[in-house]
Amino acid sequence: MLTWLKSPASETQVTHGQRLWLYVLAIIIMILLVAPTLIVVPMSFSDSQYLEFPPETWSTRWYSHYLNSDEWMLATRTSFMAAFLTMLVATPMGVLAAYGLHASKVPFIRAAFVMLITPMMVPVVLIAVGAFYAYVKLQILYTMTGLVLAHSLLAIPLVLIVTGSALKSYDMNQEMAARSLGAARWKAFLTITLPQIRFAVVTSALLSFLASFDEVVIAMFISGGDNPTLTRSMFNALRDQIDPTIAAISTIMILVTTLMMALAQIFGRGKEG
């Protein structure tokens, strides 16, 4: 231990001992980053009305309250449905756009790219208000269609960036070779290009799912009636009081996110192998 403290830690010969403060600070910051979210998990199993940590008596009452509530179940169904459909809509749209912009060398691709990533730049409140207005006119307010379209709008930049960067490191000449051997363009894409960028496509799909599943502000405006999302119901519940049921729902949401992230990691790693 002592020798480690005295051993050089950097190119400038600072020893580990001299930088101990940095290590301690970094570990505290990392704990502060991770702990607040994770602490909700044990709290959700507390029997008390006032979320305790560590819980004095354990129970699953908040989970049964959640599972037996028609409102929460409806919201959960809406959220999963919207996220799943957003994945199905945004992924092909984004992948096609990424491929189109990559392969086509027309002069205005730069402008098209900027337009497609504007949903990332424009404050989400503004998108929500705009969509609210548009949906009243189009009469798709509070519908699943409207929700999926708006969430796909948010997901497309993610798909475009992830798939686009995969295409950048892909050699398009392979597709040329396939075509010179007689494959149609779409066939060359499906059989040669797509299999090689599949990890990026799967990652894009998972990100699209999460983009919809976690979205709050747009859902606040355009989801409701028969189709309120989980985040919308949670937000409204949080404005009033600290309902321990939310801790149970939060735990489930953390689980979904972690699962998606783990899947993305697994598929992302495939890229290297």
Add this chain to the structure above:
Amino acid sequence: MATTDINASGLRQDERMERLKLFGLASPALLLVLVILVIPVGWLFYVSFVGADGSFSLENYERMIERKSYARIFQTTFEVSILTTGLCILIGYPLAYFMSQLPQRLANLCLLAVLLPFWTSLLVRTYAWLVLLQKQGLVNNWAISLGLWDEPLKMVHNLNGTLIGMVHIMLPFLILPTYGAMKAIDRDYLKAASNLGASPRRAFWTVFFPLSTPGLFAGSLMVFVLCLGFFVTPAILGGGRVILVSMKIVSNIELFVNWGAASALGVVLLAMTIVVLWVASRFLNLDQMTGGGH
């Protein structure tokens, strides 16, 4: 000769057609952005110039200048954004530096600590802080039992709570690009600086830090822009005491159904965002900013 000319122009035309067809693949996505984002926001722009009597007027903008309450909202928005960005730099830079010094395997593990909150729903994280910081919450209870303070402090439903929550949510946006820039620094420069007699401190401040600024700058701007339009966390943790532009937009529509006022605020918010991003694009590669985090 003539036939090859015809062939060449035919081929060129074919190529142009093919390019356009390929570009057409982006049209569904472009159409979606057009219908759900560009046209509605354009309409909001138009509405912001329509007065209560239905004719062209600047009253929605004049109100923003005349009324003290609006000036306060803009002031709060800037204060909160600047404070959050500053705190993120102070907390995020050391962590990014720490990670950049670790062996790759350990660094990846630490990266997970940044990515886990990054991907967790921001509503869940905001809720967590609400629970932790409340009067009977964990932080107060622990601090009192440790003797740090005697009475439960009011840490939520005010500016402090808002800042704590926002810094926690924004940190990954700063850490990821900063860490990326630090990883790209050639370590031989530091060796060279040491060789030439620079103290470790001097080598850090004159060599390492300047080379890490593109990432730090990109991350800070990202955080700042996101803070300007932030809604969820201040709405919950601010408890109505911290009113930002985005919250005023929402209340203008939900409570007062005043589209004109909401639109004008939205236009100003968008303009501020565009200015910041434009300034950023002067200094940075935009692709780096959008792709930097992943």
